[in-house]
Structure formats: structure tokens, C-alpha cells
Amino acid sequence: MCEASRCFVGSRLQGVFIGMVKGSRVGDAVPIAESRLVSAFIWPETWSAKKFHENFAGSNLQIDTSYAIRTPTYDGPINDVTTEYVACNGGPNPTTPSSNIINVVAGSTVNAIWRHTLDSTPANDATYVLDPSHLGPVIAYMKKVDDATTDVGYGPGWFKISEQGLNVATQKWATTDLINNAGVQPIAIPSCIANGQYLLRAELIALHSAGGSLGAQLYMECAQINVSGGTGTATPSTVSFPGAYGQSDPGILINIYQTLTTYTIPGPTPFVCGAAQSTAKSSSTSAAASTAKPTSSSTLSTSTVTKTSSGAVATGTGTAAVYAQCGGQGWTGATACASGSKCVVNVCLRDGEYGEYVVACVSDGDIGLLWDSRRR
Structure with a gap:
């Protein structure tokens, strides 16, 4: 234990959503300005409420902070996956409504940007993306809605569009790749979906204390977008939030402090245009869904994840x-x-x-x- 020191029990790692940069088409690189800072994973010294910062940029377009985001007024995690707040935050982290919507072209890439604190930069924070000990998957979902500004978020209609978990060969987590990619999470918008308004949900799940009940820490927020240019040739199978995750799912309740031979990313398999539709969890190897060109010299490596129906078993005895x-x-x-x-x-x-x-x-x-x- 930490002799002659104090501890925050349970490591109440905190955070809110992300900034975003919108690319023109899949494969285009978009420069990330260091001024586009957002709060994602926040150490306990910054437990005080922080404003959520969100940015989009396309070509010469710069959209103001918190535009088209239901900005949380507190930056804590969601631990209970059975609550309505697992969809778009809220509850312990009250959110502020937004009347704005951002236009996104089907087939383009939106980059979610994660930061350790609101004012973190490489110059002032060695862990400016997030603390490397906070390991877990990186995920994105969408939901077709009539009005993105008023939809409650929770309930049915969600489909996963990307995921990255654990590379079992290297024991490297998606969050480590995220750090190596300067905090940029590329999210490819499917080209075959219908035009219209959607909620776009980006998510990190921190598993550093997931060995106990309610230990996994979920960080998510929903952006309000309008998709154009979609072919409308596919209707994704959907799941519900709450409902997509269970508190005892092997990807939620897990001891990561061991050599893992498998890891099951929570939720359904990602939707892919032209692929067979299913909301079941895959039992095969999966890889990161995004094909976007990295926005820094670091790359998002492919995550090889063998999905199983059971969780990891601790190796220690006694x-x-x-x-x-x-x-x-x-x-x-x-x-x-x-x-x-x-x-x-x-x-x-x-x-x-x-x-x-x-x-x-x-x-x-x-x-x-x-x-x-x-x-x-």
C-alpha cells in the first residue's frame, strides 16, 4: 500500500466526451490543432466540474466549443450499465441541451479527440491524452432519430459502427493505441445508411478497477449530426441502451491484471455495409472498424480480439x-x-x-x- 500517504479508494477516474474533427472523405488526414482540447479522462486533482469542449472542423470550417453536444456539467463516469444514462450521459453528470446539429457526409470520417484534462497539451502534461494505466476498449455507435436535438437518447435504435479492444498477441489495449495516435479516435460513418439525423455516441470503457461489481467506468457523450449522401441501401440491426451491456458481461466485469487470452468487447458486433446483419456478440476475431488514415505519425494498430461467452479467470489463488x-x-x-x-x-x-x-x-x-x- 502507499505508506504514509492517502488514497482515493476506487480511483474515481473521471471525464466527459471529446472534441471532434470532421474529415472530407474516408482516408483523408485532418490536422489536429492543439487548441482543440477536451476533457476525457481526468485525474482526481481535477474533480471539480469542468466545461465540456467540443470542436468540429472541415476544410476552413471551425465550429465553436460544445456545438451540437449535450454538454455535461460534471465529468464523472457512468458505472451502472442498467441506467438510462449509459446512452448519452446525464444523471450524476447532468447535461445541457443543444439546439445545434452538425452536417456529416456518409462515408466520411469523424475524429473523436480525447484529452487527460481540459488544458492538457504535450508541453504541459506528460499524459496529455489519458493516463496509460487506464486500459480498455474504444467504441462508437449511431442512432437514427427524427430530431437529434430532442431525442432522449436512451432506448432502442443503436447500432455499433466501430470497436477496438485488446490485441491478445501484444496485450495492448485500444486506449494505448489511442494514446499513440495523439488521442484521436477515427469514426467512419457508414456510406450505406439512410440520410437524416442521428446521435453519434463515442465511448471509452476504463477497466482498471473492473474486477469488482460496478468497477468498470464508462465515458460517453452524444453528438447531434445530420447525415447526407447516404445510399440508404441498408438498415442496421439495433440494440438498446440500456440493454446492450450487462453488469456481469465478460467485457465489463473483468480482472485485467493478468495475461488475457481473450477479451469480449461489450455490445453487438459492428455494422458493416454489405455484411450480414446481427446484434449478437461475435465469437470470432474482430478488428477495428475504422479505415481512416491516422491524423498523426502514430497509427491505430489493428486490434485482434477473440470473443467468447465467458470472462477471464484470475490466475492467483487464495x-x-x-x-x-x-x-x-x-x-x-x-x-x-x-x-x-x-x-x-x-x-x-x-x-x-x-x-x-x-x-x-x-x-x-x-x-x-x-x-x-x-x-x-
Whole structure:
């Protein structure tokens, strides 16, 4: 544990959505200006509410911050996948309505931009995209709606258009590729969908504390877009939010602090123009759906994910005592916790600075509290 320090139990990693840059066609590179900063994953020192910043740009077009986004007034995660807030945020992170809509051409690429904090840049923040220890999948969905400015978001109609999870050969997560690509998540808009208004949902799932119930942290927001130029030759099969994810799904409830041979990305398989339609979770190898050219010298590597119907099994044996280590990089000891405690990630504070994190068993009554790690 973090001797003579304090820990935020459960590592309440926070964040909101993204900035966006709209490309002209699939394969076009779009320069990302460092001024287009947004809050996605935010360390505990910035728990205070932050404004959500969102940007689109196409050619010489620059659209103002928070344009066409239901801006959250708080930047916490959604942990309960059974609530309506898993669709477009809200609830613990109240959102502000927007009357704006952004035009997007079918077959083009929209880039979601993620940042560690609102003012993070490579010059002032070594982890300016997100903290590298916060690992998980990167996903995008769309929903056809009559009016994107008034649709509630939750309910049926959602179809996945891209996903990237774990490359089991390299043990590299999609969030690591996201960091290597300067925080840019390319999202290809299908060319075969119908024209009209949609909600576009970009999502990161942080699995650093997903070994316990309600431990996975979901970050998402919905952009309001109008699609033109679509052929309308395909009608995607859809799922519902809530409903697409279950709290015990193997991609939601999982101990990632081990060598994983499989990882099941939550939700259905991505919709692909011309492919057979299904909302079932795939049992085959999947890859990132986007074909967009990277917007920096780093590339988004292909994620090879074998989907299965069961979760990963911890390799450690025995039971760890309360406040004893139960996971972490290279950990081979006990991963189960004593009765009345859970295995969670604890972000530690030393002399006013946030540094290391530990994975340890914490009593149920302490989870979510600021506590003194000397009480072991």
C-alpha cells in the first residue's frame, strides 16, 4: 500500500466526451490543432466540474466549443450499465441541451479527440491524452432519430459502427493505441445508411478497477449530426441502451491484471455495409472498424480480439486480507478479497501530489472515501 500517504479508494477516474474533427472523405488526414482540447479522462486533482469542449472542423470550417453536444456539467463516469444514462450521459453528470446539429457526409470520417484534462497539451502534461494505466476498449455507435436535438437518447435504435479492444498477441489495449495516435479516435460513418439525423455516441470503457461489481467506468457523450449522401441501401440491426451491456458481461466485469487470452468487447458486433446483419456478440476475431488514415505519425494498430461467452479467470489463488494487494501489473498472488471487501484500484496522494496507484482489497464501507493508507 502507499505508506504514509492517502488514497482515493476506487480511483474515481473521471471525464466527459471529446472534441471532434470532421474529415472530407474516408482516408483523408485532418490536422489536429492543439487548441482543440477536451476533457476525457481526468485525474482526481481535477474533480471539480469542468466545461465540456467540443470542436468540429472541415476544410476552413471551425465550429465553436460544445456545438451540437449535450454538454455535461460534471465529468464523472457512468458505472451502472442498467441506467438510462449509459446512452448519452446525464444523471450524476447532468447535461445541457443543444439546439445545434452538425452536417456529416456518409462515408466520411469523424475524429473523436480525447484529452487527460481540459488544458492538457504535450508541453504541459506528460499524459496529455489519458493516463496509460487506464486500459480498455474504444467504441462508437449511431442512432437514427427524427430530431437529434430532442431525442432522449436512451432506448432502442443503436447500432455499433466501430470497436477496438485488446490485441491478445501484444496485450495492448485500444486506449494505448489511442494514446499513440495523439488521442484521436477515427469514426467512419457508414456510406450505406439512410440520410437524416442521428446521435453519434463515442465511448471509452476504463477497466482498471473492473474486477469488482460496478468497477468498470464508462465515458460517453452524444453528438447531434445530420447525415447526407447516404445510399440508404441498408438498415442496421439495433440494440438498446440500456440493454446492450450487462453488469456481469465478460467485457465489463473483468480482472485485467493478468495475461488475457481473450477479451469480449461489450455490445453487438459492428455494422458493416454489405455484411450480414446481427446484434449478437461475435465469437470470432474482430478488428477495428475504422479505415481512416491516422491524423498523426502514430497509427491505430489493428486490434485482434477473440470473443467468447465467458470472462477471464484470475490466475492467483487464495484470499487477500483487507488492505492487502490483490492485483496489478505482474501480480501473481491472491486476487480474491476477504469477505466484506473488494479488489479496487487506489490512487495515492503523497505530499499533495498524485502518483502511484495500488490494487488492494478495501472494505465495502471505505469504497469511494478518502482514507489514510497507513490504516492497513
